[in-house]
Amino acid sequence: MIRISVDAMGGDYAPKEQVEGAMMAVSRIKDIEINLFGDEKTLRALLKDPTRIRITPSEGTIPMSEKDPIGAIRRNRKSSMAMALSSVRSGEADAIVSSGATQALIAGAHILVGRMKGMKRTAIAPIIPSVDKTGTILLDCGANLEIRPEHMVQQAQFATIYAKEVMRVDHPRVGLLNIGTEEGKGRDLDIEVHRLMSEDAHLDFIGNVEPKEVLDPPCKILISDGFTANIVMKTLEGTAKGLGKVLKQELSRGVVGKLGLVLSIGNLKRFRARLSAEAIGGAMIYGLRGVVIKAQGASKAYGFYNGIRQAADIVRQDVIGKVGRVFEEGV
Amino acid sequence: MIRISVDAMGGDYAPKEQVEGAMMAVSRIKDIEINLFGDEKTLRALLKDPTRIRITPSEGTIPMSEKDPIGAIRRNRKSSMAMALSSVRSGEADAIVSSGATQALIAGAHILVGRMKGMKRTAIAPIIPSVDKTGTILLDCGANLEIRPEHMVQQAQFATIYAKEVMRVDHPRVGLLNIGTEEGKGRDLDIEVHRLMSEDAHLDFIGNVEPKEVLDPPCKILISDGFTANIVMKTLEGTAKGLGKVLKQELSRGVVGKLGLVLSIGNLKRFRARLSAEAIGGAMIYGLRGVVIKAQGASKAYGFYNGIRQAADIVRQDVIGKVGRVFEEGV
Numbered sequence: 001m002i003r004i005s006v007d008a009m010g011g012d013y014a015p016k017e018q019v020e021g022a023m024m025a026v027s028r029i030k031d032i033e034i035n036l037f038g039d040e041k042t043l044r045a046l047l048k049d050p051t052r053i054r055i056t057p058s059e060g061t062i063p064m065s066e067k068d069p070i071g072a073i074r075r076n077r078k079s080s081m082a083m084a085l086s087s088v089r090s091g092e093a094d095a096i097v098s099s100g101a102t103q104a105l106i107a108g109a110h111i112l113v114g115r116m117k118g119m120k121r122t123a124i125a126p127i128i129p130s131v132d133k134t135g136t137i138l139l140d141c142g143a144n145l146e147i148r149p150e151h152m153v154q155q156a157q158f159a160t161i162y163a164k165e166v167m168r169v170d171h172p173r174v175g176l177l178n179i180g181t182e183e184g185k186g187r188d189l190d191i192e193v194h195r196l197m198s199e200d201a202h203l204d205f206i207g208n209v210e211p212k213e214v215l216d217p218p219c220k221i222l223i224s225d226g227f228t229a230n231i232v233m234k235t236l237e238g239t240a241k242g243l244g245k246v247l248k249q250e251l252s253r254g255v256v257g258k259l260g261l262v263l264s265i266g267n268l269k270r271f272r273a274r275l276s277a278e279a280i281g282g283a284m285i286y287g288l289r290g291v292v293i294k295a296q297g298a299s300k301a302y303g304f305y306n307g308i309r310q311a312a313d314i315v316r317q318d319v320i321g322k323v324g325r326v327f328e329e330g331v
Numbered sequence: 332m333i334r335i336s337v338d339a340m341g342g343d344y345a346p347k348e349q350v351e352g353a354m355m356a357v358s359r360i361k362d363i364e365i366n367l368f369g370d371e372k373t374l375r376a377l378l379k380d381p382t383r384i385r386i387t388p389s390e391g392t393i394p395m396s397e398k399d400p401i402g403a404i405r406r407n408r409k410s411s412m413a414m415a416l417s418s419v420r421s422g423e424a425d426a427i428v429s430s431g432a433t434q435a436l437i438a439g440a441h442i443l444v445g446r447m448k449g450m451k452r453t454a455i456a457p458i459i460p461s462v463d464k465t466g467t468i469l470l471d472c473g474a475n476l477e478i479r480p481e482h483m484v485q486q487a488q489f490a491t492i493y494a495k496e497v498m499r500v501d502h503p504r505v506g507l508l509n510i511g512t513e514e515g516k517g518r519d520l521d522i523e524v525h526r527l528m529s530e531d532a533h534l535d536f537i538g539n540v541e542p543k544e545v546l547d548p549p550c551k552i553l554i555s556d557g558f559t560a561n562i563v564m565k566t567l568e569g570t571a572k573g574l575g576k577v578l579k580q581e582l583s584r585g586v587v588g589k590l591g592l593v594l595s596i597g598n599l600k601r602f603r604a605r606l607s608a609e610a611i612g613g614a615m616i617y618g619l620r621g622v623v624i625k626a627q628g629a630s631k632a633y634g635f636y637n638g639i640r641q642a643a644d645i646v647r648q649d650v651i652g653k654v655g656r657v658f659e660e661g662v
């Protein structure tokens with residue numbers, strides 16, 4: 001059995017959607033059992049079917065708007081997030097899924113789960129939608145604002161193993177997000193990363209990729225530093241949101257247009273669903289001793305279920321063990 | 332009369348669309364005259380109505396894919412781009428519009444037009460679409476990859492004057508593109524720029540703005556360094572392109588869907604038009620002794636006309652003179 005800890009109290013719709021997501025997960029995935037951390041009474045009321053799900057009482061929640069993430073974790077060792085993280089460190093669980101505050105989760109993971117041997121920096125790696133429907137790994141979405149080129153090479157190695165084992169891509173290609181495709185483009189950091197990745201035997205590096213191709217890229221993995229990739233992710237989100245507003249305004253114009261809109265509603269729903277982060281799962285935090293998945297703060301049950309499914313896949317494929325062996329070779 | 336030089340040979344559809352754009356401009360804007368630089372015979376054949384348009388023969392074109400922009404300008408002083416730029420320096424023209432290679436235009440503008448007194452770095456400032464249809468200035472989209480905080484303050488001052496004089500916004504607000512809205516977010520550069528802009532009397536600075544709001548921002552001006560803003564622009568472009576593909580795939584599904592699509596075609600065209608860079612004009616290069624407008628490489632006649640209209644507005648409002656006076660105060 002794969003044992004998954006769930007921080008049931010973190011997220012915009014916690015704990016209801018988290019508990020429902022957990023029940024959905026055990027009913028669909030036969031080799032997992034779940035430990036829900038949270039307010040016992042509340043969780044008990046929500047947990048209609050306790051098959052392979054138990055509850056561990058915790059005290060307090062880290063707020064989504066937390067400004068001092070390290071302090072919040074240190075002061076709230078009995079919070080659902082801190083206790084769920086600790087259960088991975090102690091070996092009681094194989095993975096943790098949380099839709100709580102991102103920076104607190106990263107800080108907590110550093111303190112309570114610990115960094116993996118040989119990996120110098122953690123990274124957050126969400127999977128973004130792609131036109132071909134298979135998704136693209138985008139990293140680092142915010143763990144490291146200023147970083148050294150060799151750390152980015154390690155992160156790309158991690159993502160390569162993830163893409164092979166979890167996304168089942170035989171030869172995942174890596175592209176460096178940059179403002180031009182030619183070699184020599186970008187900042188000193190980008191030029192040095194380009195050189196190191198070109199020489200790395202573990203990577204199928206295709207060079208620079210412009211964000212003009214962000215939804216239809218020639219590679220499975222798009223990498224940049226933790227500031228830039230975060231900016232890319234947020235611009236993608238903002239553009240999709242803005243275009244949605246404009247599309248709504250324009251499509252409802254005129255009588256003919258309104259009729260067209262009514263007839264298109266099913267297709268428009270499918271369009272929205274394809275872009276939804278819910279279907280994809282969460283973002284893995286790379287570089288820890290255990291499997292830590294950050295599900296979207298706005299996750300509903302289905303999105304949270306997908307985060308659990310992803311965590312189980314990562315454990316089943318022993319991604320962390322495989323990455324560890326590559327890094328030990330490298331040392 | 333406002334005198335505008337046009338590099339008629341630069342751009343994906345040059346010179347046909349450039350000449351047509353010029354004819355459209357003189358017919359709609361009564362106080363301008365245009366000097367077309369390019370191959371005389373070709374331009375003569377395309378110029379159906381020479382009212383207030385003359386042709387100055389040039390030799391050769393800077394290719395769109397030029398890798399050595401400075402060298403290209405130095406070796407091709409008789410090219411349409413170089414000659415058109417020089418006509419601004421000599422006082423023969425008030426502005427130049429080109430849809431040629433961006434980096435060559437910037438390099439050429441430095442060499443042949445010259446930097447304005449007091450402004451330390453140039454910047455490229457396109458106007459991106461916004462949900463409220465009025466557009467947002469995004470800068471620096473690629474002139475400076477690594478920059479000092481005080482240069483970004485000057486660029487924001489320039490954009491503020493542009494927004495007042497050309498876009499007719501009474502109190503243009505400035506937002507710093509960042510990965511979080513709280514003060515203290517971002518890299519050392521962002522933190523220092525935040526501090527300097529907060530203290531600057533010429534700016535209505537509202538603090539950090541996340542690119543989640545890129546199409547619907549709480550400010551008229553979005554600023555970052557030349558790497559980041561370029562990444563934002565290209566991510567916006569890539570997301571719009573990718574979503575367009577997905578929308579097309581989904582909207583044409585099923586018989587009902589196909590009928591809905593047919594009825595929505597007029598509205599979808601309007602949707603595309605609202606996002607088109609054509610309607611907005613080009614990007615001004617800030618920080619030069621003259622008005623230099625980079626129209627999109629893929630400009631058609633209407634897009635190029637809008638670049639000319641924008642150039643005429645900037646000259647008419649004496650934007651460069653007004654910016655110069657602010658910088659002289661500051662010195």
